Amino acid sequence: MASSVPGPRPLPESRYDLSTYWGRIRHCAEISDPxxxxxxxxxxxxxxxxIRAYRNNEIExxxxxxxKAKKELDSTVHPDTGETVLLPFRMSCCVLSNLVVTAGMLTPGLGTAGTVFWQWANQSLNVAVNSANANKSHRITTTQLVTNYSAAVVASCGVAMGLNGLVPKLTNISANTRLILGRLVPFAAVVSAGIVNVFLMRGNEIRKGIAVSDENGEVIGNSKKAALIAVGETALxxxxxxxxxxxIPPLVLVKLQKGMLKGKSMGIQTLVNIGVIAVTSFAVLPAALGVFPQRQSIHVNRLEPEFHRAKDKDGKPIETVYFNRGI
Structure with a gap:
């Protein structure tokens, strides 16, 4: 990110108003621009x-x-190390990197081996992306990484296999409903693994608290309640x-297979499936990423008692504090 370039002058967070949902959508669209x-x-x-010229007041x-320079750095460079993130794991490659894996998970008629393979591939990609973009000031240990990775794989494969075995036994619903439920099994598996991943990866934050600061950026302490909000919103x-x-893609594919794709070869159906996933991903990803602001504000009365009478460096009472939600 541009913040990796040193200088006394702070950088504007975005060219858009991040206090509004539309501003966050436009910001996320820039960061994920392929x-x-x-x-x-x-x-x-x-x-x-x-960026260096701006931070040293050479550009007013x-x-x-x-x-343009900030966009290039924000989508390519790690904010802590200043090193270029490996191409498949950049935010700008998010849709493309996930396209093949998502198409694999949503392929109709996967057997046990196929289901396990694609759930494993998805969690492996998630771990690689998280590791490549992780906050380097709080390094995760190898043991924590392996534990997190294993739990996510077990959760996703367990839910997928369990639901794949359960759905065919639901004889009191129509065949079409069973078909739709079967196509949504990967969604349930990925969501379950994602929640497990977040709470394991960020468990230390809940136990120790995260930094909260005043409007001037001065840290006034660590709050466990703020951490619970941050991790909970990230999971959501x-x-x-x-x-x-x-x-959306599996439901669209079910409809197409009863219409224009009926009788078509598996190759054509796979291409259409990938196309629908790609269009959906590019269209909705910024809107989904922008739901929660990255920098959150909260009234001190919602935090621990020690923050209720907090004062800034000028001795004025602090009513609102801020924290970084994380991703």
């Missing part, structure tokens, strides 16, 4: 020069060139992010 995958090392060096106000955001991509 055209940023064409950014070269020369482009990144030029972008760093522009943000210009179109500044916003995983469900929101997953729902349209894992629900």
């Amino acid at each position: 055209s940023m995958l064409l950014t070269t090392s020369k482009d990144l060096e030029r972008a760093r020069d522009v 106000t943000p210009t179109p060139e500044f916003w 955001s995983r469900i929101i992010n997953t729902t349209p991509i894992m629900v």
Whole structure:
């Protein structure tokens, strides 16, 4: 991210108003723009020069060139290390990286081996993306990573296999309803694993609390209640992010297989399936990512008692504090 470039002057968080849902949608659309995958090392060096000039007051106000440079760095470079994130694991590659895995999970008629393989592949990709983009100031241990990865794989495979065995036994519903429920099994598996993943990965935050600060960015302490809100909203955001991509395409495919795809080869059906997933992903991902603001505000009365009488550096009472929700 652009924040990896040092300098005394703070950077604007976005060119859009992140206090509004529409502003967050537009911001997320920029971060996940796949055209940023064409950014070269020369482009990144030029972008760093522009950001460096702004942070050292050589550029007075943000210009179109500044916003382009910030976009290139935000979608390509790790904010803590300043190193270029491996291409498949960048936010700008999010849709493309997940496309094959999602298409695999949503393939109709997967057997046991196919179901287990694609759920494993999805969780492996999730771990790789999370590790590549993790906050490097709080490193996760190898033991924690293995535990988190194993639990997510077990959860996703367990739910998928369990529901695949349960749905055919639901004889009191119509065949069409059973078909639709069967197509939604991957969604249930991915959601379950996502929730397990979030609470395991961020368990230390709930136990120890996360930093909360005043409006000037001065940290006033760690709050477990703020951490619970942050982790809970992140878990909910995983469900929101997953729902349209894992629900809309299989339902559309069921409809198409009864119409224009009826009697078509598996190859054609697979191509159409991938196309529907791609269109859905590009269309809804920014809207899903923007549901919750990254920087949250909360009244001190909703936190632990020690924050109720908090004061800023000038001795004025603090009523609202802020914290980073995380992703």
